[in-house]
Amino acid sequence: MAATRRPTLADVAREVGVSAKTVSRVLNEDGPSSPETRARVLDAVARLGFQPNLMARNIRVGGPDTTVGLVVPNLGNPFFGTVAGGIEDAIRERGLTLLMGSSAEDAGRERQLTDTFLARRVSVLMVVPSVDADHGHLKSQRAAGLPVVFLDRPGSGIAADCVVSDNRAGTREGVAHLLGKGHRRIGFIGDIPPKLYTRRERLAGYRDALVHAQLPYDKALVVGTHDEAGAAEAVRRLLALPEPPTALFAANNIVALGAVGELARTGRAHDVALVAFDDLPLAGVLDPGLTVVAQNPAELGRAAARTALARLDGDRSRARTVTVGTELVARGSGELGV
Amino acid sequence: MAATRRPTLADVAREVGVSAKTVSRVLNEDGPSSPETRARVLDAVARLGFQPNLMARNIRVGGPDTTVGLVVPNLGNPFFGTVAGGIEDAIRERGLTLLMGSSAEDAGRERQLTDTFLARRVSVLMVVPSVDADHGHLKSQRAAGLPVVFLDRPGSGIAADCVVSDNRAGTREGVAHLLGKGHRRIGFIGDIPPKLYTRRERLAGYRDALVHAQLPYDKALVVGTHDEAGAAEAVRRLLALPEPPTALFAANNIVALGAVGELARTGRAHDVALVAFDDLPLAGVLDPGLTVVAQNPAELGRAAARTALARLDGDRSRARTVTVGTELVARGSGELGV
DNA sequence: CTGAAAGCGCTAACAT
DNA sequence: ATGTTAGCGCTTTCAG
Helix, strand or coil, X not given: CCCCCCCCXXXXXXXXXXXXXXXXHHHHCCCCCCHHHHHHHHHHHHHHXXXXXXXXXXXXXXXXXXXXXXXXXXXXXXXXXXXXXXXXXXXXXXXXXXXXXXXXXXXXXXXXXXXXXXXXXXXXXXXXXXXXXXXXXXXXXXXXXXXXXXXXXXXXXXCCEEEEECHXXXXXXXXXXXXXXXXXXXXXXECCCCCCHHHHHHHHHHHHXXXXXXXXCCHHXXXXXXCHHHHHHHHHHHHCCCCCCCEEEXXXXXXXXXXXXHXXXXXXXXXXXXXXXXXXXXXXXXXXECEEEECCHHHHHHHHHHHHXXXXXXXXXXXXXXXXXXXXXXXXXXXXXX | CCCCCCCCHHHHHHHHCXXXXXXXXXXXCCCCCCXXXXXXXXXHHHHHCCCCCHHHHHHHHCCCCCEEEEEECCCCCHHHHHHHHHHHHHHHCCCCXXXXXXXXXXXXXXXXXXXXXXXXXXXXXXXXXXXXCCCHHHHHHHHCCCCEEEECCCXXXXXXXXXXXXXXXXXXXXHHHHXXXXXXXXXXXXXXXXCCHHHHHHHHHHHHHHHHCCCCCCHHHEEECCCHHHHHHHHHHHHCCCCCXXXXXXXXXXXXXXXXXXXXHCCCCCCCEEEEECCCCCCCCCCCECEEEECCHHHHHHHHHHHHHHHHCCCCCCCCEEEECCEEECCECCCCCC
């Protein structure tokens, strides 16, 4: 089948017997046009299956493209998927489209993606920063009027808007929940690398709770890992300590999966208390139900979109950080005796 | 802060004292260039922070834009997120970028998204079709050389490539697993509307298994619902029948959540067997472990990308359907006595 | 109400 | 090895 050339404005104009500009006027409801020409133009458009070339339009108009560039670590993680959904909800009504890519937490890939997005002249750039990424190169873009929003974690080397969960307060609340049940030795299983923003904040919340309860910080109770198997191993190590913890705090959903699994396999699920950061689908069905500090990823996305749209509307105030609250959802696993 | 105009090729050319075409040549490694001009051009590019305008380039070159348009029902569903991740993996090395939107299973929104993507002259269009959507309008696009791939479900009104899970065989295997344990009355909890492709195929697999076991099809055992609460209600109704089923098949992950929850709450988790279509994160940790027919969403995405890239490379053979296999993961819940 | 000409930023096709 | 001209598909600007 021959690759027929797509019809252009000129084709439609020729078909109708008017100038290209007239067709453009009708389609964009720019300037006036007689009802009759209007009808004939629309008819020809439908007949030819004409679709205006948005790229050509954008290049002429000169403004940014009607896209929002979004970089996340991993598209398959429902947390980031839901964030993206929240963003899309908020930008759709403004006629903006989402351009997405995943960095796999790699600074180089992140840079490559943001460069591509910049070359596409996105209207807004949103990034979940990778650990070692530097964002100094975005300064000039921001200066030139491009809204830049960091999601889930702050960017580095640049003052830009940022939307994050209240990791510290959320963790403090989760750990306080365990302390309230009488636990005095609480293990913390966190991310790797320790310098990851969310890990740092959550660990800070853990320490806050200990300080408030006038308990010492014992670094033997703090372990870092980055996958499910590692988390299982971490649980084993913690419970094998001379003075083992009676409760555990799993600082993210991956680690939580590993911890829940290990406790279940070793028959200690009703024996060791557990609270996790970030909710999971079957959390309420487990026995005992998994108590979590739930984040609000959709709201994270919506807040980021709101911030960016305000910038597009001319808001030139200084960069701000929006903190989205978390919610402790008690389902039982945090209420086991010491 | 003044919105400084972005530098263009001409700006770089002026800065260096060469023609725009020379700069273009250096940047695209087109034609020859003396090492010296090359160095000076690259220097000026870096100094000015020049980034070529991809849209302008594309419009001149005339080909499609280097983007892949993808419509999914819901970005937050990890199944579709993982599909998207698989696609991205496969297209990145070709320099293609993902343009995404969610339809919320609404034909109108789906159409709006595909129209936007077409106006952007995407290189490839991938769609998870909404139930009532018609795709006749894509015929001319396909004829004009645009690769169109339907994902997870076939499109309607057009012959185009399609990549789906083996819903029927997978369900047959899952139900056969239950039959093998001696169950003779097996409830089926499926999607709404019944005409949804995946629902139909899975129901067909269920019937296949019954036929093979020479058991009658009892439509009192088949219920449709579309959310977790509905699934819980469906379980209650099925178990309240005069001759209740001794096993259940949950035809998707949402329904599975509801079924697992209801069985757990009513203390019948060890009493009623259960197999679900599509895997879930904590499935292995439940007691009993949830037996599932696992799909392979990443492979679904990669296969779709492979098909589309082959089309871009000139494959003009007739539209084909790629079926991605499923895997029965037995974890216990399917092995409970009758 | 409509059209002609110019030009957005870039590259193909021909010079030189 | 580099420059010139023309033009991608559209809209702006200015005339009618």
